[in-house]
Amino acid sequence: MENVKAFIAARVAKELKDGDVVNLGIGLPTLVPAYLPESVHVTLQSENGIIGTGAVTDANRDPIHVVDAGGSASAVGNGGSFIDSSVSFGLIRGGHVDATVLGGLEVDEEGSLSNWIIPGKKMPGMGGAMDLLVGAKNVIVAMEHTAKGAPKILKKCKLPYTAVKCITKIITEMGVMVVTDKGLVLAEYNPEFTVEQIQAATEATLIIPSDLKPMV
Amino acid sequence: MAKFVSIEEAVALIPDGASIMFGGFMGCGNAHKFVDALSKSGKKDLTMICNDASMPGGPMGEDYYGVAKLVHNKQIKKLVATHVGLNPEVATQSMTDKTLEVVLIPQGSMAEMIRAGGAGLGGVLTPTGVGTIVEENPYCLGKQTINGKDYLLMAPILADFAVIAGYKIDKAGNVWYKGDTSNFNIVMATAGATVIAEAEQVVEIGDITPEDVRTSGVFVDYVVEGGLY
Secondary structure (H helix, E strand, O other): OOOHHHHHHHHHHOOOOOOOEEEEOOOHHHHHHHHOOOOOOOEEEEOOOEEEEOOOOOOOOOOOOOEOOOOOEOOEEEEEEEOOHHHHHHHHHOOOOOEEEEOOOEEEOOOOEEOOOEOOOEOOOOOOHHHHHHHOOEEEEEOOOEEOOEEOEEOOOOOOOOEOOOOOEEEOOOEEEEEEOOEEEEEEEOOOOOHHHHHHOOOOOEEOOOOOEEOO | OOEEOOHHHHHHOOOOOOEEEEOOEOOEOOOHHHHHHHHOOOOOOEEEEOOEOOEEOOOOOOOEEOOHHHHHOOOEEEEEEOEOOOOHHHHHHHHHOOOOEEEEOOHHHHHHHHHHHHOOOOOEEEOOOOOOHHHHOOOEEEEEEEOOEEEEEEOOOOEEEEEEEEEEEEOOOOEEOOOOOOOOHHHHOOOEEEEEEEEEEEEOOOOOOHHHOOEOHHHOOEEEEOOOO
16 A cells, blocks of 8 residues: 555544544644545644644744644634643543544554553653543544554553553554444455455454445 | 742742742743753752653754753753653653653643642542553552542642743733643642743733733742743
8 A cells, every 4th residue: 555644544534523623643643634525624622732723824833832732833723722731631531522533552452552651662651642542532543553564453452551441443554443342343444455364464353244344 | 929030030049959840841831041041050950840851953943942951951850741752861861871760640630730739639530541550650649439430549749839931921920821832831830839930021010901811920929031032
């Protein structure tokens, strides 16, 4: 596949509904808005204090006073607002964010996610990820299906959890997996792969429903 | 009533070993001129409570941006933060040199723990971090189940000093923040035993309308004028 990240982002965009308040993680998730149809308007929240981020232009660019959650220059759009960190995370934990999209190092069949620390090697910190996973109504993990061929979708995460039993859906270049009480259901598959290939790239056992659909 | 002092006088208030909260997020909303003066002061063994350690390479070409200067000059003994991944010197000092202690707290919990400290509350019950190693964090005091849902009891956070940054501060110490610089500044202004506020501009009383004041001057002990950044 030529552009895996763009393919995943385009599929994630179909999960967002008109009017949603959405928080996007750093990296792949930030590609998602480019794939929203014109009829779908979402309010993007940046956890460091913007509700309704807008495009950065030469006229509004002010990296000293307006940045996004990655520390890069950002802007507020029409109808947006600036809030402080306490209010921002009240918004997040309080269930006022409809969806969050973020990447993962490991996810598992219970819907748990690990993405914030590799003990002894990388200790960047959790930032706002733990709060977002616990608080957002819809938690979408958008990531490549494997890391250099090694499964990232496991029976149980090995790295320290970011949050447990929090994921709604996992979207990769191979398919769309829905977290259920019974385990991971492969709801959609990318026809470039067979179901057997997808299972082989996944440590968790995928439940294959009778109405399995191709990814749209 | 807020007292107006020079940056040097404000830095002189800080003893070695002090705990200091710094408002800001990746340098945005750091008290830049105060931090710059503190970084040249030789003050050491500080505990820094800040969302992050900022980063090398600021937006205006700074070698070290905001509080990253304090890390670079090895003035910090302990760092309480939510994310330090964009400042590689933190990993070097904490994991390789082992000269810096780092305590990581979820961002929403940290904001609320500081708010609790400043509001006289005994802690925060939050679902964030349940089932994770946050449960082993020194600030986590236990777990409680309320209406069938699990919460972590997180300790309030206070500090000897809070150093905040506003765009305009009037002569009564009232603060107006530009853009999203308010971030942690608002809660930290309530939780430092001594609060130092840096203004880009000092303005007359009335220049900030009461409706637009987001940190009341009653929280602010000292104001320094940093000038436009």
